[in-house]
Amino acid sequence: MLDTPVTNEPGVTRAYTVHARGLWHRLLVRHEAVVLVVLVVVWMYANAGIAGFGRPITLTFLLLDVAPILLMVLPMTLVIISGEIDLSVASVFGLASVVLGVMVKAGVPIALAVLTAGLVGVVAGLVNGFLVTVLGLPSLAVTIGTLALFRGLAVGLLGTKAVTEFPPGWTSSAQSTIGDSAVPVIVVPIAVLAIAIGVLLHLTPFGRGVYAVGLSDEAAIFSGVLVKRTKLVVFALSGLCAALAGVFYTLRFGNAIGSNGVGLELGVIAAVVLGGTSIFGGRGSVAGSVLGALLIAVLASALRLAKVPANAIDIITGAILVLSIAVTMAIPFFAQRFTRERRAG
Amino acid sequence: MAEAVAPIPVLSVRNVAKSFGAAIALRKGCLDSYGGSIHALVGENGAGKSTLVKVIAGVHHRDGGEFLLSGRPVDFRNTAEAKAAGVAVIYQEPTLFPDLSVTENIFMGRQPVLGLGRIDRRRMRSEAADLLERLGVRLNPDRVARGLSIADQQVIEIAKAISLDAKVLVMDEPTAALSGVEVDRLFTITRALRDEGRAIIFISHRFEEIYSLCDTLTVMRDGEYVSAHAIGDVTVDEVVRRMVGRSVTDLFPKEAAPVGDxxxxxxxxxxxxxxxxxxxxxxxxxxxxxxxxxxxxxxxxxxxxxxxxxxxxxxxxxxxxxxxxxxxxxxxxxxxxxxxxxxxxxxxxxxxxxxxxxxxxxxxxxxxxxxxxxxxxxxxxxxxxxxxxxxxxxxxxxxxxxxxxxxxxxxxxxxxxxxxxxxxxxxxxxxxxxxxxxxxxxxxxxxxxxxxxxxxxxxxxxxxxxxxxxxxxxxxxxxxxxxxxxxxxxxxxxxxxxxxxxxxx
Missing domain, CATH: 3.40.50.300 (P-loop containing nucleotide triphosphate hydrolases)
Known part of the structure; x- marks a missing residue:
């Protein structure tokens, strides 16, 4: 043994296969691809079989409805991959809505009010992040607390009143469509943001750190990942996007009220999980979450048009969510058994 | 020694082997432990002591070799079987249920019951108090385990072992985290248990302790039994030499390199x-x-x-x-x-x-x-x-x-x-x-x-x-x-x- 060198010469670049599976295999045998196929199938079925689904106005409303969810789904993906959860997003949404309303009512220029609402979101996110990272509290408990706290602030600021006076230019542009098409303008900034957050998660050193933190805090620390800063950033991002979603929603309906967005957090988390992100952290993608949110929205819209009662819609989307988690959990299980048998045999 | 040593060892393992995949943790473990005697097990880290203990405790299943308890072959598949047969292990850091009381910890899993499966709390508490009294420790049986010192936690584990009437008690580096006074108390308890006729196996790196407490000792090295001695027959230097003795100089050659700043x-x-x-x-x-x-x-x-x-x-x-x-x-x-x-x-x-x-x-x-x-x-x-x-x-x-x-x-x-x-x-x-x-x-x-x-x-x-x-x-x-x-x-x-x-x- 002593005659063979321990190390090879440096600089060799073709000693290993880079990927165990081929390109198509990697692209197609994955959760996101399954969600995409289901989405297309549901879309085509609804288009053909449900009266009214094919109308442009349906698409416009569908996209306007899903826009705030999409906004919140993007950073939530990062939060969940980092091994945490943010249940307070809908309350930040409501708080931002009320802050916007109160400031506009007080005569503050709307641009400044929008900016302030966004800032409030960042601060709310940092509060969550501080409690989780610096004080080391579990995010599930922290954000259940801030869910109540931020909602309480929102309702407290405005009481049961509502602010409905917004500059008409802003409210109409919130629902306007691109030229003569059925696609709302808001889709453009959301697509840009989705790409930006996708790049951040999948292509930057920071994003790699998010995955590492989610899989193993300890290994991440020993590799020089700034675990606390990473989590602080994802919580701040979550707060910011939730606030922007609240601003968009408020302008679209021209209505700021303390109860805006109540209960949205569960839909957001459902979309992320449906998109293949592991609730235990460390696994998932931005594309999956976007597809998950779109699938839930298309399904709900189609079922509504098919005159399915609202509670039945909830049952169906809930069942699909549970099924998708079961399938996600089952795939690695069977894959493992398969390889083990192969190795044994 | 207080009693005459029984002719058959209470616990006897011969040529026990255990490997994990390609790594051999234990090649040839041998150990005899007699009732009414404290036996030390010594060796470097990685010599196979812990693996041997885990085989004895039923954590690992041996790959080969003999394992006799009071002369009868046994084959533990899990720790429950080992406990039922009268083998108890006290680890360096006991794992108790922190939110349960001392009493509940002692009787965990085998609480005395009344009709309809109700736990007989009164009996459980009085038995716990008796046990602690026998061990000569002042510990409130009603307090929760959280916050107890490691020494007290070990006492609870020992009480548990006695309540099970363990014939063999293995103590895996029990003194590593104890202060001087706590060590003295543990030794008093251990000697009392020996005098009741139990076989005790004691693992420690501290020779002072081994020489003050134990009657016999076994040396292990590289997963193998080296030798066994009565404590009076062998010096510390001799034991250390047997623990590490092998020519190592040419095994790991570090080549000379210029030493810089x-x-x-x-x-x-x-x-x-x-x-x-x-x-x-x-x-x-x-x-x-x-x-x-x-x-x-x-x-x-x-x-x-x-x-x-x-x-x-x-x-x-x-x-x-x-x-x-x-x-x-x-x-x-x-x-x-x-x-x-x-x-x-x-x-x-x-x-x-x-x-x-x-x-x-x-x-x-x-x-x-x-x-x-x-x-x-x-x-x-x-x-x-x-x-x-x-x-x-x-x-x-x-x-x-x-x-x-x-x-x-x-x-x-x-x-x-x-x-x-x-x-x-x-x-x-x-x-x-x-x-x-x-x-x-x-x-x-x-x-x-x-x-x-x-x-x-x-x-x-x-x-x-x-x-x-x-x-x-x-x-x-x-x-x-x-x-x-x-x-x-x-x-x-x-x-x-x-x-x-x-x-x-």
């Missing part, structure tokens, strides 16, 4: 309760070894140096540049790399691919305009995997699927990719097969030859003696000796690691 300097490093006033330097081209028993503070020191943990006083400098506290990223930037003790939890992200693990510590350096380019990452992983001869089917295989030795190579590659000036390796060859072991040693020697300053922690004396230019010996948080390569031999290192204060500075 000071790379790592640690001054006055103190963290209360962990280590105290630690001073040392590591120069380029040098391999310095931190030796000492497990728990002597070695790992804690390198964690503090690397910035994973904070410290109370002192400074760490690399090439004259003082490192901030608690900042591994700064330590990495300054040129330190740490191959940690627990590679599965600390060294690697087990679900990450070989490639992602290799690039994790250099991902910022690889980036172009904030983007981590896949091509550069692949090239880096390819080059290091090839240089270290990592055996993997592809670069995107999760490291969890690799063998222990190959995982360790990935950890090494990950850190060598940072081009470290100071490489800290904690237990470089733990759990690695012999072949890879010598590869790792030769790699370390090669790195030192390239001017890297290496600080190594090792519990394996042959490795320490074979690799180190200098040996720093730790005992209970203090540095007790600094030995040059010429002065370091198993006896001097073991002596400094087990005997109290004697600074050779």
């Amino acid at each position: 000071v790379r790592l300097r640690v001054e006055g490093l103190t963290s209360s309760g962990k280590f105290h006033d630690i001073n040392f330097v590591v120069r380029s081209g040098e391999i310095v070894c931190l030796a000492g028993l497990v728990g002597s503070g070695r790992t804690e020191i390198v964690r503090a140096v690397f910035g994973v943990d904070g410290y109370d006083r002192g400074t760490v400098t690399v090439d004259g540049h003082t490192l901030p506290m608690k900042n591994p990223a700064a330590a990495i930037a300054a040129g330190i790399a740490l191959v940690p003790e627990d590679r599965r939890k600390q060294g690697l992200v087990m679900d990450f691919s070989v490639r992602s693990n290799m690039s994790l510590a250099v991902r910022d350096r690889l980036s172009v305009l904030g983007i981590l380019p896949a091509l550069k990452e692949t090239r880096l992983a390819m080059s290091w995997a090839h240089r270290l001869q990592v055996k993997t089917s592809s670069l995107d295989s999760p490291v969890a699927t690799l063998s222990g030795g190959n995982q360790q190579k990935v950890v090494l590659g990950k850190w060598l990719a940072t081009e470290p000036r100071v490489l800290i390796i904690d237990e470089p060859t733990r759990g690695i097969d012999v072949g890879t072991k010598s590869e790792v040693h030769r790699l370390m020697s090669e790195l030192a030859g390239h001017g890297v300053a290496i600080l190594m922690i090792s519990s394996e004396l042959p490795e320490v003696i074979g690799m180190a230019d200098r040996v720093l010996v730790m005992k209970e948080g203090h540095m007790t000796a600094e030995l040059s390569r010429a002065d370091a031999n198993p006896e001097t290192v073991m002596y400094a690691a087990t005997h109290s204060v004697e600074k050779s500075a």
Whole structure:
């Protein structure tokens, strides 16, 4: 043994296969691809079989409805991959809505009010992040607390009143469509943001750190990942996007009220999980979450048009969510058994 | 001894073997333990003591050999069977239910019941009180276990064992975390149990304790039984020689490398309760070894140096540049790399691919305009995997699927990719097969030859003696000796690691 060198010469670049599976295999045998196929199938079925689904106005409303969810789904993906959860997003949404309303009512220029609402979101996110990272509290408990706290602030600021006076230019542009098409303008900034957050998660050193933190805090620390800063950033991002979603929603309906967005957090988390992100952290993608949110929205819209009662819609989307988690959990299980048998045999 | 020794040992294991995959933990374990007698089991870390204990306790199932209890062959498949047969183990750190009372902990899983399956609390409590009284300890049976000292927790475990009427009591380094008074109390209890006729197996690294408490002893080395003695027949020096005795000089050759400037300097490093006033330097081209028993503070020191943990006083400098506290990223930037003790939890992200693990510590350096380019990452992983001869089917295989030795190579590659000036390796060859072991040693020697300053922690004396230019010996948080390569031999290192204060500075 002593005659063979321990190390090879440096600089060799073709000693290993880079990927165990081929390109198509990697692209197609994955959760996101399954969600995409289901989405297309549901879309085509609804288009053909449900009266009214094919109308442009349906698409416009569908996209306007899903826009705030999409906004919140993007950073939530990062939060969940980092091994945490943010249940307070809908309350930040409501708080931002009320802050916007109160400031506009007080005569503050709307641009400044929008900016302030966004800032409030960042601060709310940092509060969550501080409690989780610096004080080391579990995010599930922290954000259940801030869910109540931020909602309480929102309702407290405005009481049961509502602010409905917004500059008409802003409210109409919130629902306007691109030229003569059925696609709302808001889709453009959301697509840009989705790409930006996708790049951040999948292509930057920071994003790699998010995955590492989610899989193993300890290994991440020993590799020089700034675990606390990473989590602080994802919580701040979550707060910011939730606030922007609240601003968009408020302008679209021209209505700021303390109860805006109540209960949205569960839909957001459902979309992320449906998109293949592991609730235990460390696994998932931005594309999956976007597809998950779109699938839930298309399904709900189609079922509504098919005159399915609202509670039945909830049952169906809930069942699909549970099924998708079961399938996600089952795939690695069977894959493992398969390889083990192969190795044994 | 209080009673006549029974002719048949209560517990007798003969030629017991156990391996985990390719790693052989126990080749030939032999042990006889008689009723009314305390038997010591000694050996270096990794000699196979713990594995033998786990076989006896039913945690592991032996691969071969005989196991007799009071002369009858037994075959435990789990710990419950061992307990039922009267074998109890007291571990160094007991695991109690912190929110349950002392009484409930003693009777966990076998509470006395009344009709309808209701727990007979009154009987349980009075029995617990009796047990504690018999052991002569003042402990309120109603208080919760949380907050009890380790010594008291051990007493609860012992009470549990007695209530089960254990015939064999194995104590696995019970004194490691105890103070002097607590040790005395434990010894009083242990002697009382011996006088009741139980067989006791006692594991400790402290010879003072073994000589004051035990009647007989067995020495183990490299997973094998070496010899058994009555305690009066053998001296400490003789036992140490038997524990470490083998020619090690040519097993791990560290080639001579030119020793250059000071790379790592640690001054006055103190963290209360962990280590105290630690001073040392590591120069380029040098391999310095931190030796000492497990728990002597070695790992804690390198964690503090690397910035994973904070410290109370002192400074760490690399090439004259003082490192901030608690900042591994700064330590990495300054040129330190740490191959940690627990590679599965600390060294690697087990679900990450070989490639992602290799690039994790250099991902910022690889980036172009904030983007981590896949091509550069692949090239880096390819080059290091090839240089270290990592055996993997592809670069995107999760490291969890690799063998222990190959995982360790990935950890090494990950850190060598940072081009470290100071490489800290904690237990470089733990759990690695012999072949890879010598590869790792030769790699370390090669790195030192390239001017890297290496600080190594090792519990394996042959490795320490074979690799180190200098040996720093730790005992209970203090540095007790600094030995040059010429002065370091198993006896001097073991002596400094087990005997109290004697600074050779």
